[in-house]
Amino acid sequence: MRVALFLTCVNDLLFPDTGRAVVRLLERLGVEVDFPMAQSCCGQPHYNTGYRHETEPLVRGMAAAFAGYDYVVTPSGSCVAMVRDNYPRVAARARAEGRPDGRLDRAAETLVPRTYELTEFLVDVLGVTDVGAYFPYAVTYHPSCHGLRMLGLKDRPLKLLSAVEGIELRELPGAEECCGFGGTFAVKNSDVSAAMGQDKVRNALDTGAGVLCGADNSCLMHIEGIVRHEHAPLHTLHLAEILASTREQPYRPPVSEAKIR
Structure with missing residues (x-):
């Protein structure tokens, strides 16, 4: 199983401890985690503020950065939602505008089914709910x-x-x-x-x-x-x-x- 951590912009810049925690947790469960250095913003801020064309290079970049991994795991539901809900829309919009882009289509087709929010990955893929944690608060x-x-x-x-x-x-x-x-x-x-x-x-x-x-x-x-x-x-x-x-x-x-x- 090849698993990549998609850290996201907010976590990378402001909450790096969350990313470290994800790696610690998954490695404790026997998962080897990679961190592709080519990853960048998923394009959510651009897309949500109307910069649809400017989102397209980021979609292509995400697909390239995470190519070859079985799963892409991220501690951010909003970024997973961007990939799942909006990457297909970005590709469809390009086609509707007469600008078909095979790389956008492939990004939607290949990245969407491999991208998981952390708790989904733990429960649905690894099949665990007790991860051996201790937090007395x-x-x-x-x-x-x-x-x-x-x-x-x-x-x-x-x-x-x-x-x-x-x-x-x-x-x-x-x-x-x-x-x-x-x-x-x-x-x-x-x-x-x-x-x-x-x-x-x-x-x-x-x-x-x-x-x-x-x-x-x-x-x-x-x-x-x-x-x-x-x-x-x-x-x-x-x-x-x-x-x-x-x-x-x-x-x-x-x-x-x-x-x-």
């Missing part, structure tokens, strides 16, 4: 919109979290409500975005959990901004870092963060 889980609505992750993340030794998993009120990030939505509709984020933080605090986790760091980044602005006693953390934590190598919060409850 109270945790509540926020399902991001892309994972929930576009990928249909359903209870996969919760199955993985429920099997973690020592964890106290608490249900998040209004869990299926959007956190307000939505990429450029947070920029174009900042007041609405902030209000939605404040609702999410308030609901998380009501659980009494010290950690709010999710499977998309873009959402967690938005929530963390509100947490810091309000000096709330809450720590945001990608699910991969919880699953990578063990008794032998426990999660260590950054010294700048408040002590996890």
Whole structure:
């Protein structure tokens, strides 16, 4: 099995520990992980803001970077959704405009079925829910919109979290409500975005959990901004870092963060 890590732009630039956690986790489960250096942005920001033609070189580049791998795994539901939902549309749009591009067609045909969000890969491909993790804290889980609505992750993340030794998993009120990030939505509709984020933080605090986790760091980044602005006693953390934590190598919060409850 040849597996490639697609780290994504947000994780590469702002949350590299998440990528390291994915590698640690998969290697612990016996999976050898490669990191193709040619990978770049999947094109989601361009596509979502209307730069459809500018997205095309990125689609071709992604297909070339991950050619030859059996699986492409990423800790980002939004980027998986971009590949699955929009790569076929990019190729179809080029054909409709009289610009058929075999490389775009092949990218949609070959990359889409091999690209998996991390929890999908763990549960559906490896067939595991207990990954041998240890995380002795109270945790509540926020399902991001892309994972929930576009990928249909359903209870996969919760199955993985429920099997973690020592964890106290608490249900998040209004869990299926959007956190307000939505990429450029947070920029174009900042007041609405902030209000939605404040609702999410308030609901998380009501659980009494010290950690709010999710499977998309873009959402967690938005929530963390509100947490810091309000000096709330809450720590945001990608699910991969919880699953990578063990008794032998426990999660260590950054010294700048408040002590996890």
